[in-house]
Amino acid sequence: MKFIVEKKVFELLPDICIGVVAAKGIDNSRSCPDAEALLNEAAAEAERRFSGKRVKEEPEILPYRAAFQALGINPNKYMCSIEALFTRIAKGKGMPHINPLVDLNNAVSLRYTLPMGTHDLGRSPLDVELRFAGEGDAFIPFGGGEPETPDAGELIYAVGNEVRTRRWTWRQSEQGKIGPDTGYVFFPIDGFAGVNDDRVREAVETLSCQLRTLFGCRVRSGLIDREHPEMDLALE
DSSP: OOEEEEEEHHSSSSEEEEEEEEEOOOOOOOOOHHHHHHHHHHHHHHHHHHHTTTTTTTTTTHHHHHHHHHHHHHHHTTTHHHHHHHHHHHTTTOOOOOOOOOOHHHHHHHHOOOBOOEEEEEEESSSSEEEEEOEEEEEEETOOOOOOOOTTTTTEEETTTEEEEEEETTTETTTTTTOOOOOOOEEEEEEEETHHHHHHHHHHHHHHHHHHHOOOOOEEEEEBBBBBBBOOOOOO
């Protein structure tokens, strides 16, 4: 199994880089107070940083809004996931605890101000792709509901024709959702070379270390860019 970024993505977003962390051998069914504590700490710091501010105007957020515009996505209507998280926190709504893997993902995302996803890899043996939507692709909204057809040419994370994330980093699907039975997981960490790739690398290292410490699992990590558009996610 691989993670592959379509070459056309780099034509529109030449500086995109994606930190990759894959982990296997996880027990996500047990409570993890350490992951909860990390999320509480990160959320409290985010509230201190962003309280009373217009999140969409902050320097860390602007590159993602510009990228959405380059992709033909209105960032005022469809917020990047990291903008949505900080907007929620700036309004005093805090961060809910979901489960250990999601809590850890959100903690690292908030700490480094980076959009991050979590995808269960145990549901399909097919490659994970960041590509533009085509015929046959379908998205199941989080929580279930009627399947949606992404717009033609919409940037998506996908496994086969299963759309895991619509509009790049806007919204994840029910397919690939992290639950108590998740044991094999993929985290993409989206950034830009020359802008925040240093933070992407730090987030990869932090997440990898925490996964090993908290779950005792096997971890593989790396960085995708236009010179290295794919990575093996297999963990034996």
